[in-house]
Amino acid sequence: MKLQTEPRVALIDEKINIYVTELTPGEKLKITASMHFPWAIREKYESFAWFTADSNGNVDLSKHKPDSGTYDYIDSMGLIVSLQKISSEGGNIALNISIDPSVFIDIVCECGQHRECVRLERMFKLPEVKRQQITDEFMGELFYSEHSNNKTIVVLGGADGERSGLSLLSGPLASRGFNVLTVGYFNEEGLPKKLEEIPLEYFETVFSWLQKNPLTHACEIYLHGTSKGGELALLLASKYNVISKVAVSAPHAYCFQALDGLMSGKNVSSWSYEGKSLPFIPVDNDIFYEHQRSCLEKNTPFGLTTTYKKSVEAAKNKEDARIKIENANADILLIAGMEDNVWNTYDACVEVMDTLTKHNYKYAYNFLAYKDLGHSIPIPYVVPLSETLNVKMDLGVFTCGGTLKGNSYGQSDSWQKTIEFFMKPVQP
Incomplete structure (x- = not known):
């Protein structure tokens, strides 16, 4: 038995090919993957799959479906995506994120008495990528290298306000030659505590900083936004012509009520401009509670998509609250899952395209x-x-x-196509 993995060292978002040769045709093989995050070493994950060697005595994960295991379809990355927590001390993997150390994944093959192992290294960024914290004019972090191109991607997160998680995207993007700037806009020192009435003028400072900073040479400013950050990215693109590309994952077509207001009842927008709350779609909590109650009775998972969909349908001010994306001066890439259960992003993207x-x-x-995609990280x-x-x-x-x-x-x-989108020159 011979275990081969290509590549053994790669960026975290790159595919791996795992294949095993020199088996007896029809022989049973078990492959296990195990890992932990370097910032949460007590939270351990594992996956496995059983295979039957083909007529040539080979098992190739890019060609062969498992007989059984933690996933049940052909995928060279099946073991990676189906990792499940097997032991925990209650740690939160979303806290204390650090992309400096690599993630190591142990791949173990077992066939009868034979056992082969290999350790994969998954890097969040290449060694040449540098980082600079910005705290004076705004809260952010710049990822760059000496050979970065003139394209700067501003990365905007969603409703959790946790900027450290954005480094998981920024490291891989910066490793491909972009300048990448993560920007916090609430829930940090000196910023609003809640996602309510965030002033758009704050981002004018960000864009000005990029244009003047000798590190970025920001001839071209791009935006990447996810979920609530996608709503923000489309809104900013509709208002500021300095943005030449915007890629959004699970965005919406409208400005919505402040998220804190969603449960507290505070009736203000998530965003403001010139000291005034922008027009917004109010979110009806009663719709959610009715949906949740119904799901609990049926013992099925619940979500928020029904709430947002019905709130939009019931709104009397849809046109006022609609993001005027037709006013943008940017290439636009929309990404949505048709099974998104956080909000009705597919409907929203269809509406944006129609507009x-x-x-x-x-x-x-x-x-x-994507037919079977939900509301996932990009x-x-x-x-x-x-x-x-x-x-x-x-x-x-x-769910x-x-x-x-x-x-x-x-x-x-979608991630591969996002990178291609940002790589492609802006059309004059």
Whole structure:
């Protein structure tokens, strides 16, 4: 038996090919993967799959479906995406994130009395990527290298306000030659504590800093936003012509009520401009509670998509609250899962596309829709999907939607196309 993995050292978002040769045709083989995050070493993950060697005595994970295991479809990364927590001391992997050390994944093959092992190194960034904290004019972190191109991607996170998690995207992007700036806009020192009435003028400072900073040479400013950050990215692109590309994962087409207001009842927008709350769609909590109650009775997972969909349908001020994306001066890439259960992002992206078509939008725009993708983080192979697909909450289970296979494919395909989108020159 001979275990081969290619490559053994790679960036965290790159695919691995695992294959085993020199087996007896028809022989049974078990492959196990195990890992932990360097910042949460007591939270341990493992996956496994059983295979039957083909007529040539080979098992190739890119070609062969497992007989059984933690995933049940053909995928060279199946063991990685299906990692499940096997032991824990209650740590939170979203805290104290550090992308300086690599993640190591142990691959073990067992066939009868034979055993082969290999350790894979998964880097969050290449060694040449440098980092600079910004705390004076705004809260952010710049990822760059001496040979960075003139393209700067501003990365905007979602409703949790946890900026350290954005480094999981920024390291891999900066390793491909971009300048990458993560920007915090609430829940940090000196910033609003809650995601409510965030002033858009704050980002004018960010754009000005990028244009003046000798490290970035920011001839071209791009935006990447996820979920609530996608709503923000589209809003900023509609207002500021310094943005030449915007890629959004699970965005919405409207400005919504402040998230804190979603449960407290505070009736203000998530965003403000010139000291005034921007027009917004109010979110009806009663819709959510009714949906949750119904799901609990049926013992099925619940989500928020129904709440957002019905709130939009019931709104009397849809046009005022709509993000005027037709006013943007940027190439646009929309990414959405058709099974998103956090909000109705697929409907929103269809509406954005219809708007751009109706207004004969002169810049490039594209929509990537994935049938079995839910509301997942935009980069693949970083956080095990078992951590994000379904989350225990209150008396039931909150689901982000989609399947293991659908989320894995959607993450991988859309991330690769996002990189290609940012790489492609802006059309004059």
